[in-house]
Amino acid sequence: KLHLSLQCCGEKNYISWVNTDYFKKEGIPKSCCNMTAGVNCTSAELKDLNTAASVVYQRGCFSLMTTTLEANLGIIAGISFGIAFFQLIGIFLAFCLSRYITNNQYEMV
Template sequence: MSSQPMETKPVITCLKTLLVVYSFVFWITGAILLAVGIWGKIMLGPYISLIADNSTNAPYVLIGTGTVIVVFGLFGCFATCRGSPWMLKLYAMFLSLVFLAELVAGISGFVFRHEIKGTFLRTYTDAVLNYNAENEASVAVDYLQHHLRCCGVYNYTSWLASVYYPANGIPPSCCLNSADCSTQDLRNATAAPTKVYHQGCYELVTSFMETNMAIIAGVTFGIAFSQLIGMLLACCLSRIITANQYEMV
């Protein structure tokens, strides 16, 4: 009898262990994406819409992607433990598709970052000009101004052209100190500048995007190329098991 099975068994065991660990980590990333998508839909839906011309599908994309990764992460663990060559090939094919999708998404986000900034400028300006303190876009504007401590598109003067200003003045979400910022002050062109933030929201948001775009792109590419590791492990394990069918349980 050849000694090849005894020599191959440790290799298969090692590859199975690595692939199970990888699949578990892959499953965790899917669970995180799923949680972020659900959280984004519930908590950030109105605010994310400010960077899109229409209602954004980003939370649904994250939820869908996370769900698929969770399912295939479990499938990868099952395929590895089962030692099925065709299951491992299917898992490798899925990882290659995920790699391509993440690569395209990362490159597109980096290349079209200026278009994203232009879209944000357009939608945020429209939200300010048509602000009424009640609709979804108005709530998003208030949230952005209050939490980023900014006011208007470029500065507080952006509000002077809004439909809200003639009757109500600048929105309270622009106030430096809500306890010392009355409606009368916000209607007064002389007093209002001393009561509100002078920093525009557009500059803050776009500066954040520019500063962190390289980091986001790097993380995206890093995750994408990690799929290659899983794909290579799955392909190698499938080939070895196929060549040594008597080693399968």
């Protein structure tokens, strides 16, 4: 799904798959096929690097992922701080409840 949504293949590029066990059995993953180019990927093409170059995405996923994360860093940080804020409020309220229960136990005697 990552390959399809970011239109990428492999870590640096499609050649990153060459030294994997998956490539030895299946070739380059079918999810790397460049469907926007209007080509039909066959398993024979995905096993041959020379023909695969014309049917798979050329860009690597690592650089695209880091670029996407950097572009959305403000949103990610905002959500993270928002979650942390509610966690801290929960801890504070639990502490207040604990103090309230402890103080009331000693007054009952």
